Amino acid sequence: MTFVSTTLTTELLLHRAGTKSYWRGLTYRDAVLSLRVYSRHVAARVRGSDDATYVVELSWSGTHLVGACSCPHGSEGFFCKHCVAVGLVLLDRGETVPPPDAEDVELKDVLRALPPEVLRDLLYGCAAGDSALRTRIMKAQQQ
Incomplete structure (x- = not known):
């Protein structure tokens, strides 16, 4: 590798x-x-x-x-x-561009603060046009 x-x-x-x-x-x-x-x-x-x-x-x-x-x-x-x-x-400055797999702390903080109905609407909007995401959501519901 x-x-x-x-x-x-x-x-x-x-x-x-x-x-x-x-x-x-x-x-x-x-x-x-x-x-x-x-x-x-x-x-x-x-x-x-x-x-x-x-x-x-x-x-x-x-x-x-x-x-x-x-x-x-x-x-x-x-x-x-x-x-x-x-x-x-x-x-x-001794800084760098963060790696692409870095944890997105800002996004997690914003998602925690959003009301559940807003999260559902956003996720539905994304999943309706993305069959792979839709499949992941449907599988998660079965667990």
């Missing part, structure tokens, strides 16, 4: 972004206005060269680092300089 890491590194950022975006991202560290590490992703706001503020999210899809940014380049699906800047700030 091959072990594949979900470790954030400068090498990984360079690989994902490419040389040009990576080097431009190096100069954008100070443009990271806010950064928050959640249970399964990182969310940030980054000031762009035109003083616009872009929303950035970093997460893992399996073992693949995914970056999403609201800037024009990021909106086309590229891992842009703003994603690089957020990754570099994380590394500077």
